[in-house]
Amino acid sequence: MGQEFNSRNIPLPIQREVRQRCGFGCVICGMPLYEYEHMEEWAEVKRHVADEITLLCDQHHREKTGGLLPKQVVREANANPFNHRKGASKPYNLYFSGKTAEINIGGNSFTCEDRGYGTAMVPISVDGTPLIGLIIADDHLLLNLVIFDEFNAPVLHIKNNQLFYSTDPWDIQLVGTKLTIREAHRKILVEIDFQPPDKVVINRGRFLRNGVEILVRPTNILLTNGGGVFSGCHSHNCYGGLIIGHHETPIGGFMALPNVPRYLGDRTEALKFERELMAEIEANK
Ligand SMILES: [Zn+2]
Numbered sequence: 001m002g003q004e005f006n007s008r009n010i011p012l013p014i015q016r017e018v019r020q021r022c023g024f025g026c027v028i029c030g031m032p033l034y035e036y037e038h039m040e041e042w043a044e045v046k047r048h049v050a051d052e053i054t055l056l057c058d059q060h061h062r063e064k065t066g067g068l069l070p071k072q073v074v075r076e077a078n079a080n081p082f083n084h085r086k087g088a089s090k091p092y093n094l095y096f097s098g099k100t101a102e103i104n105i106g107g108n109s110f111t112c113e114d115r116g117y118g119t120a121m122v123p124i125s126v127d128g129t130p131l132i133g134l135i136i137a138d139d140h141l142l143l144n145l146v147i148f149d150e151f152n153a154p155v156l157h158i159k160n161n162q163l164f165y166s167t168d169p170w171d172i173q174l175v176g177t178k179l180t181i182r183e184a185h186r187k188i189l190v191e192i193d194f195q196p197p198d199k200v201v202i203n204r205g206r207f208l209r210n211g212v213e214i215l216v217r218p219t220n221i222l223l224t225n226g227g228g229v230f231s232g233c234h235s236h237n238c239y240g241g242l243i244i245g246h247h248e249t250p251i252g253g254f255m256a257l258p259n260v261p262r263y264l265g266d267r268t269e270a271l272k273f274e275r276e277l278m279a280e281i282e283a284n285k
Pocket residue numbers: 026027028029030031056057058059060
């Protein structure tokens with residue numbers, strides 16, 4: 001087969017059409033992180049037609065696969081998506097409006113002007129891989145996130161709000177405007193607070209890539225390689241935040257570090273970070 005053809009490779013213009021039609025969220029509950037679901041069985045149709053594809057969040061997708069959520073209910077919701085229903089509350093919608101977007105990571109902020117459809121912001125990037133990216137599209141934010149494990153393998157990928165897992169189960173929660181992502185055994189956590197219409201705050205996270213470890217806490221960022229702590233930095237219109245390592249196309253940022261040691265520093269801070277997270281998770285149970 002010359003062309004890789006599977007249910008996940010939906011052409012971008014079709015994805016955009018489906019997002020707009022479904023109101024940028026799961027048609028059942030409105031959750032803005034979702035999977036594209038072929039309403040006709042993929043094995044039978046083997047084609048990507050916008051009208052035949054809907055959006056379901058992880059939970060509702062699993063319920064449909066497990067037979068708990070009847071196809072008919074999905075079809076009805078698709079015809080009348082949650083986020084388009086009159087009077088429905090929309091606590092989840094990652095809406096964007098305004099001239100300038102701001103991203104705050106661990107007490108460091110960067111702002112950039114909305115340059116129209118496809119305006120991209122890269123809060124954290126290592127060696128040309130954006131670990132977090134945000135795109136402004138059709139007055140909504142599209143989140144891009146890749147989480148790598150200690151072995152440098154990608155374990156979770158969110159691509160323009162579409163979820164891809166290579167391991168499960170993940171624990172992904174969106175309560176109000178706060179998105180938390182945990183690996184089941186709770187080692188990795190990302191906490192993102194969407195503050196519509198124009199601000200996103202990344203309060204916590206552990207980002208690993210190519211021997212670089214970045215710990216984000218509410219008031220600072222710790223680069224455990226070499227022990228750099230960043231707090232209170234600000235930049236405007238450079239489209240990047242913390243930019244580490246070599247990038248073919250340079251990205252400006254509030255902190256651009258082309259050369260960092262690739263051995264991890266003192267483990268004390270990283271272990272303390274994990275203990276703090278565990279205590280917090282226990283306290284929030
Ligand atoms: Zn849902």
